[in-house]
Amino acid sequence: MTGAERAVVVHPDADTLARATAARFLLALADAQSLRHPVHVAITGGTIGTQVLAEIGRSDLLGVVDFTGVHVWWIDERFVPTGDPDRNEGQAGEALLARLPIPEENVHRMPSSEEAKDVEAAARAYAEQLARFAPEGALAPELDLVLLGMGPDGHIASLFPGQGTVSITDRAVIGVHDSPKPPPERISLTLPVLNNTRQTWIVVSGAAKAEPVRRALEGADPDDLPVAAAAGRDVTLWLVDAEAAGQG
Template identity: 50%
Template sequence: MSTATPEVLVHPDADVLAAAAAARLLTRLVDLQSHRSPVHVVLTGGTVGIATLRAVADSPVRDAVDWSGVHLWWGDERFLPAGDADRNETQARAALIDALGDALPAANVHAVPGPGDDVPDGEAAARAYAAELRAHAADDGLAPRFDVLLLGMGPDGHVASLFPERSSLYEANLLVVAEHDSPKPPSERVSLTFPLIQTAREVWVVAAGAEKAPAVARALAGDDVRTTPAAAARGQERTLWLVDVASAAELPGADPAALAAA
Protein backbone atom coordinates (compact mmCIF):
# COMPACT_ATOMS: atom_id res chain seq x y z
CA MET A 1 0.00 0.00 0.00
CA SER A 2 1.16 3.50 -0.79
CA THR A 3 2.00 5.45 2.33
CA ALA A 4 3.47 8.74 1.16
CA THR A 5 1.54 11.65 2.70
CA PRO A 6 0.74 14.21 -0.01
CA GLU A 7 2.87 17.33 -0.21
CA VAL A 8 1.36 20.43 -1.83
CA LEU A 9 3.33 23.05 -3.75
CA VAL A 10 1.39 26.11 -4.96
CA HIS A 11 2.47 28.14 -7.99
CA PRO A 12 1.21 31.56 -9.13
CA ASP A 13 -0.40 30.39 -12.37
CA ALA A 14 -0.55 27.57 -14.88
CA ASP A 15 2.43 28.79 -16.92
CA VAL A 16 4.71 28.96 -13.88
CA LEU A 17 3.37 25.60 -12.75
CA ALA A 18 4.31 23.93 -16.05
CA ALA A 19 7.79 25.51 -16.02
CA ALA A 20 8.38 24.49 -12.41
CA ALA A 21 7.16 20.94 -13.01
CA ALA A 22 9.50 20.64 -15.99
CA ALA A 23 12.47 21.90 -13.97
CA ARG A 24 11.59 19.53 -11.14
CA LEU A 25 11.31 16.57 -13.52
CA LEU A 26 14.64 17.28 -15.21
CA THR A 27 16.39 17.66 -11.86
CA ARG A 28 14.86 14.40 -10.65
CA LEU A 29 15.98 12.54 -13.75
CA VAL A 30 19.55 13.79 -13.40
CA ASP A 31 19.58 12.85 -9.72
CA LEU A 32 18.18 9.39 -10.40
CA GLN A 33 20.67 8.69 -13.16
CA SER A 34 23.53 9.33 -10.77
CA HIS A 35 22.76 5.98 -9.16
CA ARG A 36 20.22 4.05 -11.26
CA SER A 37 19.48 3.15 -14.87
CA PRO A 38 17.14 2.77 -16.60
CA VAL A 39 14.66 5.31 -15.28
CA HIS A 40 10.95 4.88 -15.96
CA VAL A 41 8.62 7.89 -16.24
CA VAL A 42 4.87 7.88 -16.83
CA LEU A 43 3.58 10.87 -18.79
CA THR A 44 0.19 12.56 -18.68
CA GLY A 45 -1.73 14.57 -21.23
CA GLY A 46 -3.93 17.60 -20.71
CA THR A 47 -3.13 21.28 -21.04
CA VAL A 48 -0.67 21.52 -18.16
CA GLY A 49 0.80 18.07 -18.77
CA ILE A 50 1.68 18.87 -22.37
CA ALA A 51 2.88 22.37 -21.41
CA THR A 52 5.22 20.69 -18.93
CA LEU A 53 6.68 18.50 -21.69
CA ARG A 54 7.10 21.54 -23.91
CA ALA A 55 8.99 23.28 -21.10
CA VAL A 56 11.24 20.24 -20.76
CA ALA A 57 12.03 20.45 -24.47
CA ASP A 58 12.83 24.15 -24.17
CA SER A 59 15.12 23.80 -21.16
CA PRO A 60 18.90 23.64 -21.64
CA VAL A 61 18.95 21.25 -18.68
CA ARG A 62 17.41 18.58 -20.90
CA ASP A 63 20.90 17.93 -22.30
CA ALA A 64 22.09 16.90 -18.83
CA VAL A 65 19.77 13.89 -19.00
CA ASP A 66 20.96 10.67 -20.63
CA TRP A 67 17.77 10.01 -22.54
CA SER A 68 19.04 6.64 -23.73
CA GLY A 69 18.45 5.51 -20.14
CA VAL A 70 14.92 6.93 -19.85
CA HIS A 71 11.79 4.95 -20.69
CA LEU A 72 8.52 6.81 -21.29
CA TRP A 73 5.08 5.36 -20.57
CA TRP A 74 1.54 6.75 -20.42
CA GLY A 75 -0.97 6.64 -17.59
CA ASP A 76 -3.84 6.57 -20.05
CA GLU A 77 -4.61 6.99 -23.71
CA ARG A 78 -7.54 7.70 -25.95
CA PHE A 79 -8.28 4.63 -28.06
CA LEU A 80 -7.69 6.39 -31.35
CA PRO A 81 -5.50 5.57 -34.37
CA ALA A 82 -1.77 6.19 -34.13
CA GLY A 83 -1.03 9.77 -35.09
CA ASP A 84 -4.46 11.10 -34.18
CA ALA A 85 -4.12 14.65 -32.85
CA ASP A 86 -6.19 13.83 -29.77
CA ARG A 87 -3.90 11.03 -28.56
CA ASN A 88 -1.71 11.87 -25.57
CA GLU A 89 1.18 10.20 -27.36
CA THR A 90 0.78 12.38 -30.48
CA GLN A 91 0.75 15.54 -28.37
CA ALA A 92 3.75 14.38 -26.35
CA ARG A 93 5.71 13.71 -29.52
CA ALA A 94 5.02 17.22 -30.78
CA ALA A 95 5.85 18.79 -27.41
CA LEU A 96 8.98 16.84 -26.46
CA ILE A 97 9.77 13.49 -28.02
CA ASP A 98 10.38 14.74 -31.56
CA ALA A 99 12.66 17.47 -30.20
CA LEU A 100 14.82 14.87 -28.44
CA GLY A 101 15.50 13.11 -31.73
CA ASP A 102 18.02 10.30 -31.61
CA ALA A 103 18.88 11.06 -27.99
CA LEU A 104 15.78 9.11 -26.99
CA PRO A 105 15.73 5.66 -28.62
CA ALA A 106 12.44 4.79 -30.27
CA ALA A 107 12.38 1.54 -28.29
CA ASN A 108 12.21 3.58 -25.06
CA VAL A 109 8.86 5.15 -26.02
CA HIS A 110 6.08 2.82 -24.91
CA ALA A 111 2.86 4.04 -26.48
CA VAL A 112 -0.53 2.46 -25.86
CA PRO A 113 -1.54 0.77 -29.13
CA GLY A 114 -4.37 2.27 -31.14
CA PRO A 115 -6.97 0.43 -33.22
CA GLY A 116 -5.65 -2.03 -35.78
CA ASP A 117 -6.00 -5.54 -37.14
CA ASP A 118 -4.37 -7.00 -34.03
CA VAL A 119 -6.01 -4.51 -31.65
CA PRO A 120 -9.74 -4.48 -32.43
CA ASP A 121 -10.91 -2.93 -29.17
CA GLY A 122 -9.87 -1.33 -25.90
CA GLU A 123 -9.54 -4.69 -24.12
CA ALA A 124 -7.02 -5.85 -26.71
CA ALA A 125 -5.09 -2.59 -26.31
CA ALA A 126 -5.11 -3.01 -22.53
CA ARG A 127 -3.80 -6.57 -22.82
CA ALA A 128 -1.09 -5.49 -25.24
CA TYR A 129 0.03 -2.69 -22.95
CA ALA A 130 0.09 -5.01 -19.96
CA ALA A 131 2.31 -7.34 -21.99
CA GLU A 132 4.64 -4.43 -22.81
CA LEU A 133 4.81 -3.58 -19.11
CA ARG A 134 5.67 -7.19 -18.25
CA ALA A 135 8.42 -7.19 -20.87
CA HIS A 136 10.14 -4.40 -18.93
CA ALA A 137 9.19 -5.53 -15.45
CA ALA A 138 11.40 -5.29 -12.43
CA ASP A 139 12.58 -8.62 -11.05
CA ASP A 140 9.90 -8.62 -8.38
CA GLY A 141 6.85 -7.52 -10.33
CA LEU A 142 4.66 -7.48 -13.41
CA ALA A 143 5.69 -3.98 -14.54
CA PRO A 144 8.58 -1.55 -14.29
CA ARG A 145 9.03 0.26 -11.01
CA PHE A 146 8.04 3.73 -12.14
CA ASP A 147 10.34 6.43 -10.78
CA VAL A 148 8.01 9.36 -11.50
CA LEU A 149 4.38 8.96 -12.49
CA LEU A 150 2.70 12.15 -13.65
CA LEU A 151 -1.06 12.56 -13.46
CA GLY A 152 -3.36 15.35 -14.50
CA MET A 153 -6.71 15.72 -12.77
CA GLY A 154 -10.09 16.69 -14.21
CA PRO A 155 -12.67 18.93 -12.52
CA ASP A 156 -14.58 15.78 -11.58
CA GLY A 157 -11.51 14.46 -9.74
CA HIS A 158 -10.57 11.79 -12.27
CA VAL A 159 -6.96 10.82 -12.89
CA ALA A 160 -5.67 8.83 -15.87
CA SER A 161 -8.96 7.51 -17.27
CA LEU A 162 -10.29 6.41 -13.90
CA PHE A 163 -13.56 8.29 -13.55
CA PRO A 164 -15.96 8.68 -10.61
CA GLU A 165 -18.42 5.85 -10.02
CA ARG A 166 -16.73 3.51 -12.52
CA SER A 167 -15.95 -0.14 -11.77
CA SER A 168 -12.35 0.41 -12.90
CA LEU A 169 -11.73 2.25 -9.63
CA TYR A 170 -11.89 -1.08 -7.82
CA GLU A 171 -9.97 -3.23 -10.28
CA ALA A 172 -7.66 -5.32 -8.10
CA ASN A 173 -6.03 -7.70 -10.56
CA LEU A 174 -5.52 -6.05 -13.94
CA LEU A 175 -2.73 -3.49 -14.42
CA VAL A 176 -4.40 -1.92 -17.46
CA VAL A 177 -8.12 -1.60 -18.25
CA ALA A 178 -10.34 -0.40 -21.05
CA GLU A 179 -12.93 2.32 -20.44
CA HIS A 180 -15.86 2.26 -22.86
CA ASP A 181 -18.02 5.02 -21.43
CA SER A 182 -15.79 7.94 -20.59
CA PRO A 183 -17.84 11.01 -19.61
CA LYS A 184 -15.21 13.04 -21.42
CA PRO A 185 -14.83 12.33 -25.15
CA PRO A 186 -13.69 10.18 -26.71
CA SER A 187 -15.61 7.46 -24.88
CA GLU A 188 -13.07 4.69 -25.61
CA ARG A 189 -9.90 4.84 -23.52
CA VAL A 190 -7.20 2.69 -21.97
CA SER A 191 -5.85 3.34 -18.47
CA LEU A 192 -3.44 2.11 -15.86
CA THR A 193 -5.24 0.99 -12.70
CA PHE A 194 -4.64 2.08 -9.12
CA PRO A 195 -2.83 -1.15 -8.13
CA LEU A 196 -0.15 -0.22 -10.67
CA ILE A 197 -0.22 3.56 -10.15
CA GLN A 198 0.32 3.05 -6.43
CA THR A 199 3.51 1.02 -7.00
CA ALA A 200 5.29 4.09 -8.41
CA ARG A 201 8.08 5.49 -6.29
CA GLU A 202 6.76 9.02 -6.80
CA VAL A 203 3.32 10.16 -7.97
CA TRP A 204 2.98 13.81 -9.03
CA VAL A 205 -0.51 15.22 -9.57
CA VAL A 206 -0.52 18.40 -11.64
CA ALA A 207 -3.64 20.59 -11.59
CA ALA A 208 -4.44 24.18 -12.56
CA GLY A 209 -7.56 26.32 -12.82
CA ALA A 210 -10.40 27.41 -10.57
CA GLU A 211 -12.64 24.64 -11.93
CA LYS A 212 -10.29 22.11 -10.31
CA ALA A 213 -10.37 23.70 -6.83
CA PRO A 214 -13.25 21.65 -5.34
CA ALA A 215 -11.73 18.36 -6.51
CA VAL A 216 -8.24 19.33 -5.27
CA ALA A 217 -9.70 20.06 -1.84
CA ARG A 218 -11.71 16.82 -1.76
CA ALA A 219 -8.79 14.68 -2.89
CA LEU A 220 -6.39 16.11 -0.33
CA ALA A 221 -9.01 15.71 2.39
CA GLY A 222 -9.10 11.99 1.61
CA ASP A 223 -12.50 11.86 -0.06
CA ASP A 224 -13.99 8.55 -1.15
CA VAL A 225 -12.37 7.27 -4.33
CA ARG A 226 -15.84 6.66 -5.77
CA THR A 227 -16.48 10.39 -5.97
CA THR A 228 -12.91 11.72 -6.18
CA PRO A 229 -10.57 9.14 -7.75
CA ALA A 230 -7.54 11.45 -7.30
CA ALA A 231 -7.74 10.77 -3.57
CA ALA A 232 -6.16 7.38 -4.33
CA ALA A 233 -3.24 8.81 -6.30
CA ARG A 234 -0.40 7.93 -3.94
CA GLY A 235 3.24 7.03 -4.48
CA GLN A 236 5.34 4.65 -2.41
CA GLU A 237 7.99 7.20 -1.49
CA ARG A 238 6.45 10.54 -2.39
CA THR A 239 3.09 11.99 -3.37
CA LEU A 240 3.42 15.51 -4.74
CA TRP A 241 0.61 17.85 -5.70
CA LEU A 242 1.78 20.62 -8.01
CA VAL A 243 -1.03 23.16 -8.26
CA ASP A 244 -1.64 26.81 -9.08
CA VAL A 245 -3.27 29.45 -6.90
CA ALA A 246 -6.67 29.05 -8.53
CA SER A 247 -6.84 25.28 -8.01
CA ALA A 248 -5.63 25.61 -4.41
CA ALA A 249 -8.27 28.17 -3.45
CA GLU A 250 -10.50 25.76 -1.51
CA LEU A 251 -7.80 24.06 0.53
CA PRO A 252 -8.30 24.45 4.30
CA GLY A 253 -6.79 27.71 5.51
CA ALA A 254 -6.09 28.91 1.99
CA ASP A 255 -5.39 32.65 1.95
CA PRO A 256 -5.76 33.94 -1.63
CA ALA A 257 -3.39 36.84 -0.95
CA ALA A 258 -0.72 34.59 0.51
CA LEU A 259 -1.17 32.03 -2.26
CA ALA A 260 -0.81 34.71 -4.91
CA ALA A 261 2.53 35.67 -3.40
CA ALA A 262 3.76 32.06 -3.36
Protein backbone atom coordinates in the same frame (compact mmCIF):
# COMPACT_ATOMS: atom_id res chain seq x y z
CA MET B 1 11.44 14.96 2.10
CA THR B 2 12.03 11.58 3.65
CA GLY B 3 9.76 8.58 3.97
CA ALA B 4 6.26 8.44 2.51
CA GLU B 5 5.34 12.11 2.50
CA ARG B 6 2.79 14.38 0.86
CA ALA B 7 3.35 18.04 0.06
CA VAL B 8 1.46 20.77 -1.77
CA VAL B 9 3.46 23.32 -3.76
CA VAL B 10 1.54 26.36 -5.02
CA HIS B 11 2.76 28.43 -7.96
CA PRO B 12 1.26 31.80 -8.89
CA ASP B 13 -0.04 30.83 -12.35
CA ALA B 14 -0.18 28.00 -14.87
CA ASP B 15 2.85 29.17 -16.86
CA THR B 16 5.05 29.28 -13.77
CA LEU B 17 3.66 25.92 -12.67
CA ALA B 18 4.57 24.34 -16.02
CA ARG B 19 8.11 25.77 -16.06
CA ALA B 20 8.82 24.83 -12.47
CA THR B 21 7.43 21.32 -12.90
CA ALA B 22 9.56 20.84 -16.02
CA ALA B 23 12.73 21.79 -14.12
CA ARG B 24 11.74 19.61 -11.18
CA PHE B 25 11.05 16.69 -13.57
CA LEU B 26 14.49 16.86 -15.16
CA LEU B 27 16.28 17.15 -11.83
CA ALA B 28 14.30 14.21 -10.45
CA LEU B 29 15.34 12.07 -13.42
CA ALA B 30 18.96 13.12 -13.01
CA ASP B 31 18.79 12.17 -9.33
CA ALA B 32 17.22 8.81 -10.17
CA GLN B 33 19.91 8.09 -12.76
CA SER B 34 22.60 8.60 -10.15
CA LEU B 35 21.13 5.58 -8.34
CA ARG B 36 19.47 3.37 -10.97
CA HIS B 37 19.60 2.49 -14.62
CA PRO B 38 17.33 2.56 -16.52
CA VAL B 39 14.61 4.79 -15.07
CA HIS B 40 10.91 4.53 -15.92
CA VAL B 41 8.45 7.42 -16.07
CA ALA B 42 4.76 7.61 -16.96
CA ILE B 43 3.40 10.79 -18.54
CA THR B 44 0.00 12.33 -19.03
CA GLY B 45 -1.86 14.41 -21.59
CA GLY B 46 -4.28 17.25 -20.98
CA THR B 47 -3.71 20.98 -21.18
CA ILE B 48 -1.32 21.48 -18.27
CA GLY B 49 0.32 18.08 -18.80
CA THR B 50 1.17 18.90 -22.40
CA GLN B 51 2.34 22.36 -21.35
CA VAL B 52 4.73 20.75 -18.86
CA LEU B 53 6.10 18.45 -21.56
CA ALA B 54 6.69 21.42 -23.85
CA GLU B 55 8.54 23.25 -21.07
CA ILE B 56 10.71 20.18 -20.46
CA GLY B 57 11.73 20.33 -24.11
CA ARG B 58 12.68 24.00 -23.76
CA SER B 59 14.41 23.73 -20.39
CA ASP B 60 18.05 24.69 -19.93
CA LEU B 61 18.30 21.59 -17.71
CA LEU B 62 17.57 19.16 -20.54
CA GLY B 63 21.20 18.14 -20.75
CA VAL B 64 21.37 16.84 -17.17
CA VAL B 65 19.44 13.69 -18.15
CA ASP B 66 20.77 10.79 -20.20
CA PHE B 67 17.63 10.06 -22.18
CA THR B 68 19.10 6.89 -23.67
CA GLY B 69 18.48 5.42 -20.20
CA VAL B 70 14.89 6.62 -19.80
CA HIS B 71 11.76 4.58 -20.58
CA VAL B 72 8.57 6.56 -21.21
CA TRP B 73 5.13 5.03 -20.60
CA TRP B 74 1.66 6.49 -21.05
CA ILE B 75 -0.81 6.75 -18.20
CA ASP B 76 -3.76 6.48 -20.56
CA GLU B 77 -4.65 6.85 -24.20
CA ARG B 78 -7.69 7.42 -26.40
CA PHE B 79 -8.52 4.37 -28.53
CA VAL B 80 -8.57 6.16 -31.86
CA PRO B 81 -6.50 5.82 -35.07
CA THR B 82 -2.80 6.63 -35.22
CA GLY B 83 -2.36 10.31 -35.97
CA ASP B 84 -5.73 11.31 -34.51
CA PRO B 85 -5.30 14.66 -32.72
CA ASP B 86 -7.07 13.18 -29.69
CA ARG B 87 -4.19 10.80 -28.99
CA ASN B 88 -2.01 11.79 -26.05
CA GLU B 89 1.07 10.32 -27.70
CA GLY B 90 0.77 12.70 -30.63
CA GLN B 91 0.57 15.70 -28.34
CA ALA B 92 3.53 14.42 -26.30
CA GLY B 93 5.55 13.72 -29.43
CA GLU B 94 5.05 17.22 -30.77
CA ALA B 95 5.60 18.89 -27.40
CA LEU B 96 8.62 16.92 -26.25
CA LEU B 97 9.58 13.48 -27.52
CA ALA B 98 10.57 14.60 -31.01
CA ARG B 99 13.17 16.86 -29.38
CA LEU B 100 14.82 14.21 -27.22
CA PRO B 101 17.69 11.83 -28.01
CA ILE B 102 15.64 8.91 -26.73
CA PRO B 103 15.72 5.50 -28.43
CA GLU B 104 12.47 4.66 -30.14
CA GLU B 105 12.32 1.31 -28.32
CA ASN B 106 12.23 3.21 -25.01
CA VAL B 107 9.04 5.04 -25.98
CA HIS B 108 6.15 2.74 -25.06
CA ARG B 109 3.06 4.00 -26.87
CA MET B 110 -0.34 2.47 -26.21
CA PRO B 111 -1.88 0.71 -29.24
CA SER B 112 -4.14 2.67 -31.55
CA SER B 113 -7.43 1.45 -32.96
CA GLU B 114 -5.54 0.43 -36.12
CA GLU B 115 -3.13 -1.74 -34.13
CA ALA B 116 -5.59 -3.72 -31.99
CA LYS B 117 -8.94 -5.29 -32.83
CA ASP B 118 -10.66 -3.69 -29.84
CA VAL B 119 -9.90 -1.75 -26.68
CA GLU B 120 -9.61 -4.92 -24.57
CA ALA B 121 -7.00 -6.37 -26.92
CA ALA B 122 -5.12 -3.06 -26.79
CA ALA B 123 -5.13 -3.17 -22.98
CA ARG B 124 -3.80 -6.73 -22.96
CA ALA B 125 -1.05 -5.84 -25.42
CA TYR B 126 0.10 -2.93 -23.29
CA ALA B 127 -0.02 -5.06 -20.15
CA GLU B 128 2.25 -7.58 -21.88
CA GLN B 129 4.67 -4.80 -22.76
CA LEU B 130 4.76 -3.60 -19.14
CA ALA B 131 5.27 -7.17 -17.90
CA ARG B 132 8.41 -7.53 -20.01
CA PHE B 133 10.08 -4.88 -17.86
CA ALA B 134 8.59 -5.99 -14.54
CA PRO B 135 10.32 -7.86 -11.72
CA GLU B 136 9.17 -11.44 -11.23
CA GLY B 137 5.64 -11.56 -9.85
CA ALA B 138 4.91 -7.87 -10.57
CA LEU B 139 2.46 -6.43 -13.08
CA ALA B 140 4.76 -3.68 -14.28
CA PRO B 141 8.15 -2.09 -13.73
CA GLU B 142 8.54 0.09 -10.69
CA LEU B 143 8.11 3.64 -11.93
CA ASP B 144 10.48 6.33 -10.77
CA LEU B 145 8.00 9.09 -11.49
CA VAL B 146 4.33 9.35 -12.47
CA LEU B 147 3.19 12.70 -13.84
CA LEU B 148 -0.57 12.88 -13.37
CA GLY B 149 -3.14 15.41 -14.41
CA MET B 150 -6.64 15.67 -12.95
CA GLY B 151 -9.98 16.37 -14.58
CA PRO B 152 -12.59 18.72 -13.07
CA ASP B 153 -14.47 15.61 -11.91
CA GLY B 154 -11.38 14.37 -10.08
CA HIS B 155 -10.49 11.62 -12.56
CA ILE B 156 -6.91 10.53 -13.14
CA ALA B 157 -5.67 8.60 -16.18
CA SER B 158 -8.98 7.22 -17.52
CA LEU B 159 -10.22 6.15 -14.10
CA PHE B 160 -13.49 8.03 -13.71
CA PRO B 161 -15.76 8.61 -10.70
CA GLY B 162 -18.39 6.02 -9.94
CA GLN B 163 -17.15 3.39 -12.39
CA GLY B 164 -15.39 1.17 -9.85
CA THR B 165 -12.15 1.14 -11.83
CA VAL B 166 -10.06 2.46 -8.93
CA SER B 167 -10.64 -0.85 -7.15
CA ILE B 168 -9.21 -3.01 -9.96
CA THR B 169 -6.04 -4.69 -8.71
CA ASP B 170 -5.66 -7.83 -10.83
CA ARG B 171 -4.60 -6.11 -14.07
CA ALA B 172 -2.04 -3.52 -15.06
CA VAL B 173 -4.13 -2.04 -17.86
CA ILE B 174 -7.86 -1.83 -18.54
CA GLY B 175 -10.03 -1.02 -21.51
CA VAL B 176 -12.52 1.77 -20.82
CA HIS B 177 -15.74 1.67 -22.84
CA ASP B 178 -17.83 4.50 -21.45
CA SER B 179 -15.64 7.48 -20.70
CA PRO B 180 -17.89 10.42 -19.78
CA LYS B 181 -15.46 12.59 -21.73
CA PRO B 182 -15.18 11.80 -25.46
CA PRO B 183 -13.90 9.68 -27.04
CA PRO B 184 -15.66 6.94 -25.07
CA GLU B 185 -13.10 4.16 -25.60
CA ARG B 186 -9.75 4.46 -23.85
CA ILE B 187 -6.87 2.46 -22.39
CA SER B 188 -5.72 3.17 -18.86
CA LEU B 189 -3.14 2.05 -16.35
CA THR B 190 -4.66 0.84 -13.07
CA LEU B 191 -3.87 2.02 -9.57
CA PRO B 192 -1.51 -0.89 -8.76
CA VAL B 193 0.77 0.39 -11.55
CA LEU B 194 0.20 4.11 -11.01
CA ASN B 195 0.92 3.79 -7.29
CA ASN B 196 3.93 1.47 -7.70
CA THR B 197 6.09 4.54 -8.07
CA ARG B 198 8.70 6.28 -6.03
CA GLN B 199 7.19 9.68 -6.76
CA THR B 200 3.70 10.67 -7.83
CA TRP B 201 3.14 14.25 -8.94
CA ILE B 202 -0.38 15.59 -9.48
CA VAL B 203 -0.19 18.72 -11.61
CA VAL B 204 -3.33 20.86 -11.55
CA SER B 205 -4.24 24.33 -12.78
CA GLY B 206 -7.37 26.46 -12.92
CA ALA B 207 -10.16 27.54 -10.60
CA ALA B 208 -12.45 24.77 -11.88
CA LYS B 209 -10.15 22.25 -10.21
CA ALA B 210 -10.03 23.92 -6.77
CA GLU B 211 -12.92 21.99 -5.25
CA PRO B 212 -11.70 18.49 -6.21
CA VAL B 213 -8.18 19.42 -5.05
CA ARG B 214 -9.57 20.42 -1.66
CA ARG B 215 -11.70 17.28 -1.38
CA ALA B 216 -8.82 14.99 -2.36
CA LEU B 217 -6.50 16.53 0.20
CA GLU B 218 -9.18 16.09 2.85
CA GLY B 219 -9.44 12.35 2.07
CA ALA B 220 -12.42 11.92 -0.26
CA ASP B 221 -13.70 8.46 -1.23
CA PRO B 222 -11.56 7.40 -4.24
CA ASP B 223 -14.57 5.89 -6.03
CA ASP B 224 -16.16 9.34 -5.96
CA LEU B 225 -12.90 11.16 -6.58
CA PRO B 226 -10.22 8.88 -8.09
CA VAL B 227 -7.40 11.39 -7.61
CA ALA B 228 -7.75 10.87 -3.85
CA ALA B 229 -6.22 7.40 -4.35
CA ALA B 230 -3.08 8.64 -6.12
CA ALA B 231 0.00 8.17 -3.97
CA GLY B 232 3.70 7.61 -4.49
CA ARG B 233 5.53 5.17 -2.24
CA ASP B 234 8.10 7.77 -1.22
CA VAL B 235 6.61 11.11 -2.22
CA THR B 236 3.20 12.40 -3.28
CA LEU B 237 3.52 15.93 -4.59
CA TRP B 238 0.62 18.20 -5.50
CA LEU B 239 1.91 20.87 -7.88
CA VAL B 240 -0.84 23.43 -8.35
CA ASP B 241 -1.34 27.01 -9.39
CA ALA B 242 -2.97 29.59 -7.13
CA GLU B 243 -6.39 29.16 -8.71
CA ALA B 244 -6.40 25.39 -8.24
CA ALA B 245 -5.31 25.96 -4.64
CA GLY B 246 -8.36 28.13 -4.11
CA GLN B 247 -6.26 31.28 -3.87
CA GLY B 248 -7.27 32.83 -7.17
